[in-house]
Amino acid sequence: MSDPLPLDTAPSGDGSAAPYDALLLLSFGGPEGPDDVVPFLENVTRGRGIPRERLEEVGAHYYLFGGVSPINEQNRRLLDALRSDFVEHGLDLPVFWGNRNWAPYLTDTLRELSKAGYRRVLTFATSAYASYSGCRQYREDLAAALAVLEEEGHPLPHIDKLRHYFNHPGFVEPVTDGVLAALEQLPDGVRETAHLAFTTHSIPDAAADTSGPPAAHGSGGAYVAEHLDVARVIVDAVRERTGVEHPWNLVYQSRSGSPSVPWLEPDICDHLEELKASGAAAAVMVPVGFVSDHMEVKYDLDTEATAKAAELGLPVARSATVGADPRFAAAVRDLVEERAATERGGSPERCALGALGPSHDVCPVGCCPARTPKPAAAGADSPYS
Structure with a gap:
């Protein structure tokens, strides 16, 4: 667990x-060394009956990078950015960190929060869009962790989750700047006609069709609708700045x-x-579906897709994710302030770009x-409301 203050200090x-x-x-x-890779993948795939030999094959991606996923270090940088921003702007809120599949584990973090007396915990997940794997599965892990605390006899903190932020200006603006910087990396003469390939994690069609609130976005589902909406916002912003x-x-x-x-x-x-x-x-x-340059960006785009482009003789560049950009921390x-004001009975401004508006x-x-x-x-059907 990553602690901003001693855990025997009561929250104010x-x-x-x-x-x-x-x-x-x-x-x-994510794993932080070669010995972590297979145990990490066992955590990710627990209950699916995938043999160890297959996990070793999948782990080859991690071994190319010394068995270390970039995600934990990037989360440490985001933690630092959040804490610095909060202090600079007078927001009195300690920030903790827990993971679903590797240390610091979510259950351990919530246990220590409970022991220290924290009772109203707001959660920020590093997934910006609506889908089972990007939202509800995080909420299920929160419920599982709370169930463990309940069995152990710890007081249960009330947990809420921040809304989806794919269309918040603090997410969109750094991504737009990344696209402009990537265009500058392309050779002269092809920059103006370059195609923008907005990439995100593929999910099963059935999961895409049922993502988000029931029937909220028609047959396409929220997952696809949200990505299309924010991509359109970024394309328009690039046009406004470049013509x-x-x-x-x-x-x-x-x-x-x-398959x-x-x-x-x-x-x-x-x-x-x-x-x-063509x-x-x-x-x-443009890895618009990802918050940071973790393994699926470093391998699937920087390694595999870049190699495919070289094989084709197609010049490509890859734009940056938001990472720990100060605008993202802001x-x-x-x-946080929006949700807190809502909980206090206020009606704060809810920042969002594009046609879909702010999420629930x-x-x-x-x-x-x-x-x-x-x-x-952290939902309307939560057993821990």
């Missing part, structure tokens, strides 16, 4: 974050699972082949359902 409950007394940065987690309307598509990466199950397509590598065949001169890969502060604060019943439903915290 004062400041503009009231009624909340702590913020939990909740992330996926160029770049052609663009939403494409997918990092597919896993059975017989339909997943969102096209894959980024297939898309690069299509661009080359006569495109260059492309920028966006988290804004979301509380996930309704039936939002992003799983095939096998489990209890989930």
